[in-house]
Amino acid sequence: MVVVQINFSCTWGSTGKICDSVSKLLSENNIENYIFYTYGKNPQKNANYIRYGNLLYEKYQGLKARVFGNYGFNSFSATRYLIRKLEKIKPDVVHIHNIHGHDCHFEKLFCYLKEKNIKVFYTFHDCWTFTGYCPHFIMAKCDNWLSGCGNCILRRRYSWFFDKSERNFSRKKEALLGLDLTVITPSRWLADLVKQSFLKETTVKVINNGIDLCTFKPSESNFRKTNNLQDKKIVLGVSMGWSNAKGVDVFVRLANSLPNNYQIVLIGTDDKVDSILPNNILSIHRTQNQKELAEIYSAADLFVNPTREENYPTVNMEALACGTPVLTFRTGGSPEMLDATCGSVVDCDDIDALEKEIIRICTEKPYSKEACINKAKEFDKNERFKEYLALYERVESSGN
Numbered sequence: 001m002v003v004v005q006i007n008f009s010c011t012w013g014s015t016g017k018i019c020d021s022v023s024k025l026l027s028e029n030n031i032e033n034y035i036f037y038t039y040g041k042n043p044q045k046n047a048n049y050i051r052y053g054n055l056l057y058e059k060y061q062g063l064k065a066r067v068f069g070n071y072g073f074n075s076f077s078a079t080r081y082l083i084r085k086l087e088k089i090k091p092d093v094v095h096i097h098n099i100h101g102h103d104c105h106f107e108k109l110f111c112y113l114k115e116k117n118i119k120v121f122y123t124f125h126d127c128w129t130f131t132g133y134c135p136h137f138i139m140a141k142c143d144n145w146l147s148g149c150g151n152c153i154l155r156r157r158y159s160w161f162f163d164k165s166e167r168n169f170s171r172k173k174e175a176l177l178g179l180d181l182t183v184i185t186p187s188r189w190l191a192d193l194v195k196q197s198f199l200k201e202t203t204v205k206v207i208n209n210g211i212d213l214c215t216f217k218p219s220e221s222n223f224r225k226t227n228n229l230q231d232k233k234i235v236l237g238v239s240m241g242w243s244n245a246k247g248v249d250v251f252v253r254l255a256n257s258l259p260n261n262y263q264i265v266l267i268g269t270d271d272k273v274d275s276i277l278p279n280n281i282l283s284i285h286r287t288q289n290q291k292e293l294a295e296i297y298s299a300a301d302l303f304v305n306p307t308r309e310e311n312y313p314t315v316n317m318e319a320l321a322c323g324t325p326v327l328t329f330r331t332g333g334s335p336e337m338l339d340a341t342c343g344s345v346v347d348c349d350d351i352d353a354l355e356k357e358i359i360r361i362c363t364e365k366p367y368s369k370e371a372c373i374n375k376a377k378e379f380d381k382n383e384r385f386k387e388y389l390a391l392y393e394r395v396e397s398s399g400n
Contacts, residue, residue: 007098007099010046018385034048071168083108114180121181126190140153185207209381211381219297264282311333
């Protein structure tokens, strides 16, 4: 059996780490496999991690998408190169992750896979595949995707001049229907959306994302002492890109209302985010490595995730694995990770309820470190990604 994964990166970001982990699992089981990617480097110098585009090319294709409105339907030459490689490798399974970084011509790739009758697994990390433009539409309160898109209220985010949302939607639908396809979603929430989309007749499998429990675990550090926070209750937020969708405005409001013995710490900020943060929020642009991140998770009293648009956030898992309880908005797949032993959920945008829960949890300490760690055992990447391997092996045993 030969398995090919396609993603915008091979080791970077949550999807890149998933691809890398799945690839290593396949190699351990002596299964020939490849990752095709376009962004970032191949730090392991793995010959089976093959780059089929570059950042300059992607930026040019992104510019074309902005001008013509055909997001997802550019990148002809990169996709031709990718298909030529697939022709040589002759994969039994193609597993697609994130291909909407202006690095792939959606129609061209899927028409090829359909023509060759190759089994396709497609992990949806957001909603982009069944909309005209949008990875997320919850904040916009848009349901046009249920009937075919068009008159896109978010169009200006994706196209300067033309609204091609209806056309893009139709082309995606045509390319996917009739394909030997299984959709994988990390959350039940996203699986339910897929079942309302034009893919409602497609097989959908929920496989939760996983993390490295050898890295994310309770870790001692001098974080409190170094930042003079020994007597503070630390409320932590982590994001790779802070925006209102991730709840940065919520932390700004909390900073102005929480008692003085509470300290908000945000990781993943930058100079632009710093310009809107009050002085009493400790802003950390990035950690040196995941070990340092685990140390900060471990030092916190509570991890707060006021996200408004989310699939299955890795940060929740990481916090729990370090023994820190989680408080989140009831949105996307974020609440699915929690139960009564390790965290709490409040309605989206109910900031008063969020603040009360922060104080309750930090004061009463209803969630033990041991309970959080025990819950995190469900997120062991080695166990979760074995579910991918089982899907691949089922294809091999069926002779498809």
